[in-house]
Amino acid sequence: MKVLVTGGCGYIGSATARYLRAQGVDVQVIDDLSEGHRQAWDGPLEVLDLLDRDALHSYLKGKTFDGVIHFAARCYVGESVEQPVRYWRANVVPVIHLCEALEGVPFVISSTCATYGEPQTEYLSETHSQNPVNPYGATKFADEMLLKARSEAGQGKCALLRYFNAAGASECGDYGEAHDPETHLIPLAVEAALGSGRTLTVFGTDWPTPDGTCIRDYIHIDDLAQAHFQALQWMAAGKDSGAWNLGTGNGFSVREILDAVEKATGKPVPHDEGPRRAGDPARLIADSRKARAELGWKPKYENAQAVVDTAVRWHLAHPDGYQS
Ligand SMILES: NC(=O)c1ccc[n+]([C@@H]2O[C@H](COP(=O)([O-])OP(=O)(O)OC[C@H]3O[C@@H](n4cnc5c(N)ncnc54)[C@H](O)[C@@H]3O)[C@@H](O)[C@H]2O)c1
Structure with missing residues (x-):
């Protein structure tokens, strides 16, 4: 299996890239190192900003992947309230750029319990209503909607992984x-x-x-990594797109x-x-x-x-x- 991991020099992305490599997956990371660390991942790395459509598309031209796992995003709720436009651009545009270049490729995305908004039940299941209360959660919800529509159009399956506190x-x-x-x-x-x-x-x-x-609900990064691998296997086995909560x-x-x-x-x-x-x-x-x-x-x-x-x-x- 050959997998593209965006944001693979970040906190959860680097743990997942290492986990996948240990499972025998051929991992290629893209990261612009804006938040991540070169020392966090010692495998193949392309330093590239996913907002740069031309650079991304020319890098991906002619390459094939069995899946993409997209971690790269801006992740601060408070900052998203102060800079909503920046967050919509940073968290939604890269998904569009990746989908344009990787038609048909199964897509795993880091989503979040922030897409649910104010909890209506004691435990949040995947069927809980999604009413995000801040721009960060809204951008992740928008990514989910985009990937669901892509899947429904037959352009690639998706696994929407909603993390609790990594x-x-x-x-x-x-x-x-x-x-x-x-x-x-x-x-x-x-x-x-x-x-x-x-x-x-x-x-x-x-x-x-x-x-x-x-x-x-605190979820360990190695447990998150395991779920990403299993989501790739789920889609590779021909099963349906879906959303899964990741918390203990x-x-x-x-x-x-x-x-x-x-x-x-x-x-x-x-x-x-x-x-x-x-x-x-x-x-x-x-x-x-x-x-x-x-x-x-x-x-x-x-x-x-x-x-x-x-x-x-x-x-x-x-x-x-x-x-x-
Ligand atoms: N940390 C949590 O508790 C938590 C909870 C729910 C969801 N998430 C989601 O998980 C993902 C990873 O979170 P994290 O805590 O590892 O974040 P992080 O900031 O440590 O990692 C993100 C990585 O993406 C890179 N990046 C950002 N924008 C980029 C761009 N335009 N082009 C290329 N690279 C870019 C950064 O350099 C960084 O290495 C995010 O999408 C986040 O929204 C995190």
């Missing part, structure tokens, strides 16, 4: 999360505990949850994550308490039975402590991310 690092600590700026809870808490000097803010302690803090189905509160970080590092997490952030749902937990039943997906990391332990190993080995 987290963790490799078992051996050689790849992990290195975003700048970092906005995700686990790396911020680990960095604060290990002495970054930055104090973490807990947004809201009066949510209708047992300890008053928000509850999220277990929710952990912000306080529980801070406790897990304190346990893993042996140090307190310096933090203060701030007001709720607008648009943050109290709970976001996946119903991922569909991915387990159909794709045969079996996440290895079902509890937050195991995920946090890997993140701590990565941060200890790489205090300055890929620079160290």
Whole structure:
């Protein structure tokens, strides 16, 4: 199998590219290194901006792939509210460029639980209504609609993978999360505990949850990688396009994550308490039975402590991310 991976020098893309290679897949990565790291992926890399249609099409001319996995995107919800036009361009135009050049090629896309908007049920299944409440979620929903229409027109199947909170690092600590700026809870808490000097803010302690803090579903990047491989196999076996939630189905509160970080590092997490952030749902937990039943997906990391332990190993080995 030969697979094109866009954004393969980023956090989840590099974990997936490595996982695919370990399964014997021939992996070609495209990344413009705007957010990613050259050190995150040591295989074939084309440094290219997917917004540059001519460069992308001339690179892909004459090449054949059995699948494309598209990770490259801008991923900050707050930034998307401030810069909606930039987000629509960055997250939708590359999908159009790829579809134009790769007619018929099965397409796996990184989608998100942010396409659901405000949860109407305790566990979110794939049939939950999709009403994104910020431009980031809206751009991902637009990508999904485009890929569904392409599939219905017989121009290539699609697997829409809706991740919950991606987290963790490799078992051996050689790849992990290195975003700048970092906005995700686990790396911020680990960095604060290990002495970054930055104090973490807990947004809201009066949510209708047992300890008053928000509850999220943390899914390990190697478990996400496994699902991408299985989605490619699903489509290669001639099965239908579809959407699958990728989360463990277990929710952990912000306080529980801070406790897990304190346990893993042996140090307190310096933090203060701030007001709720607008648009943050109290709970976001996946119903991922569909991915387990159909794709045969079996996440290895079902509890937050195991995920946090890997993140701590990565941060200890790489205090300055890929620079160290
Ligand atoms: N991290 C999460 O919790 C999470 C949750 C749900 C969905 N997602 C989605 O998963 C995907 C990967 O997320 P991540 O956390 O690994 O992000 P990331 O920023 O670490 O990786 C994205 C990669 O894409 C590259 N890229 C961006 N724009 C590009 C362009 N125009 N041309 C070429 N390369 C480009 C960046 O350089 C980077 O290496 C994104 O699509 C994101 O929306 C992430």
